[in-house]
Amino acid sequence: MISYSPVTGPIIAQLQSRLSPGAIVTNPAEIEACATDASALHHRPELVVRAKTVADVQAVLALANSHRFPVIPRGGGSGLAGACLAHQGGVVLSTRDLNAIRSIDTANFTMEVEAGAISAQVREAAAAHDLFYPPDPAGMELSTIGGNAATDAGGPACVKYGTTRDYILGLEAVLPDGTLIATGVRTRKGVVGYDLTNLLVGCEGTLAVITALTLRLMPRPTATIGALCIFGSMGEAMRSVARIMAAGHLPSAIEFLDHRCLALIGELLPFSLPSGKPSLLLIELDGPAAQIAPEMDTVLALAKDEGAIHCRKAPNEQDRQQIWEVRRQVSLRIHDQAPLYIPEDVAVPLSRIAELVDVLPDYETRYGVEIFAFGHAGDGNIHLNITSQYPKERELAEAGVLALLKRVLAMGGTLSGEHGIGLAKKQFLPLELSPTSIGLQQGIKRLFDPNLILNPGKIFP
Structure with a gap:
């Protein structure tokens, strides 16, 4: 277990000076709401921040990397595996206020949307232009598009259309040291370097905080x-x-x-x-x-x-x-x-x-x-x-x-089709993955996050 710094008064003061007004949550009911998700788990965070801008996300992560306190990304809180819970303390970083539909390109069938947009709203925004965003995970009225990407959420439409991963062309994301990166392409094809987009999709917020997505759309079924x-x-x-x-x-x-x-x-x-x-x-x-x-x-x-x-x-x-x-x-x-x-x-x-x-x-x-x-x-x-x-x-x-x-x-199956591993299933990971596979993945985690401040203790036993 890593020894993390508590979120002290001086750290909160530094956050206050760097964040947008109102970003630090003081309402006890909202803080308590961030202690749970759709699982039966309960872990109350030391602090909750509702990022108003991408710069807020960068500031929180940069300070966390410097002071060594955990940051736990949170979307709609509808997950079933405890991936958005602060079981080691620290700051829950909500992206719910980063929810703009930045653009819809009807000529190229793409949409750029911020991570906090509700999944159903993304589909409705596409439909307003007679376009179709197929993924339909349960709880679309609650889950965020960034949360869906973090778990590669599925749904009933998977049988024909695939999962969230299949509709993400590129990402905007913040690394654990506060650096903003862009991954992927805006074209339907692209093979330039390693596929960082697909690495971040499904990582359950352990490698980076997704702040925006470029989505592939389709013609709407008649x-x-x-x-x-x-x-x-x-x-x-x-x-x-x-x-x-x-x-x-x-x-x-x-x-x-x-x-x-x-x-x-x-x-x-x-x-x-x-x-x-x-x-x-x-x-x-x-x-x-x-x-x-x-x-x-x-x-x-x-x-x-x-x-x-x-x-x-x-x-x-x-x-x-x-x-x-x-x-x-x-x-x-x-x-x-x-x-x-x-x-x-x-x-x-x-x-x-x-x-x-x-x-x-x-x-x-x-x-x-x-x-x-x-x-x-x-x-x-x-x-x-x-x-x-x-x-x-x-x-x-x-x-x-x-x-x-x-x-x-x-029977040739897998532990999780769409909910992810998070806290609830991490003890089962060695049942499916070899020590070599787990070791490689932990090495990737340390490469992205050497101080292990971003969503620590998730996925790996």
Whole structure:
């Protein structure tokens, strides 16, 4: 453990003299809000700074590097891994006020936006110019675009469009010593030197603080339609996914809910659930309306061939929002009904989703938990929500989590599809990465941040 300086009165005075008026947060409620994110972790910072300008970010980092106190970047605070929490004290540096849409280039399909802009606002700004920003991570109304870049956030649209990384052409970022750098290009192609942009994307704020992004946009799809399909088992649902994609169809979203999730939201569905352990697929297609309407008929016919019991189309925006509300309610209801709640977001090869879901009852019995599984059927990213009505049984539940993660890795999967490692999962990193790989990554961290002041103690065990 590195010995860091406390954020003393003289340090605060220096910050006060260098920062924009109002940048230092004094409201106790706002400071307390920065002690948490969407995980169950709680770490109160010594100080919170809301950067008003890029120069504010540079000043905080330069002083931190000089005085050796930690700086923890924070976007919307919607992460599930504790990556924005000050578990070693120091200054939480919020980028929420750096939220301008700097420019939209309709001729070249690009947008320059500051890191604190809310994800949904980025998509809306593109749509206002009849352009499309595809990534759609959960919590788009809360998460910032910089936070999405820091974790390479995904979402349902990944199956067709990829993750946040795929839409970042370049970055503006501040290094741990306060130096401002620009990475990447404004063109669609560019191979000049090492790819620093992709190195910073997904680094969870451990190498630099992202202050602005140059995003790649696309023409806006002219129409989107959806559908719900109920199957008698997860195996039938997953065989349907494989059949649909093998036939050349690429949905813009294809989500699944297992039988435990359906038991929570059954009254919201437009049809009754069959007995046993049913599963649900939520499917969307986008593109020209004249093309996707008959394509959806074909997709649903394939689903019925694989055992779909009920299928219901959502041909307009109102119907689509209703079925997405079903999906959104799952996470809320799981969290509300369980005193002990451990969210994991593993990913496995598509062909092994049903296999993983099928073995969950064994882990439930062995470790005294209930496991709710839902996620992105098109890319194998499964949200496993391990819950218990007995908070005192956390140690047993965590043993179950470890056993499940080992099973996922044995199936050729990965520990995290989109939430990142942060604090919550860093102890599991050696399960997936070799000592050589971890050592190389720690060497990169020290090259960028020799004094280890930027988001210390995250990712690495």
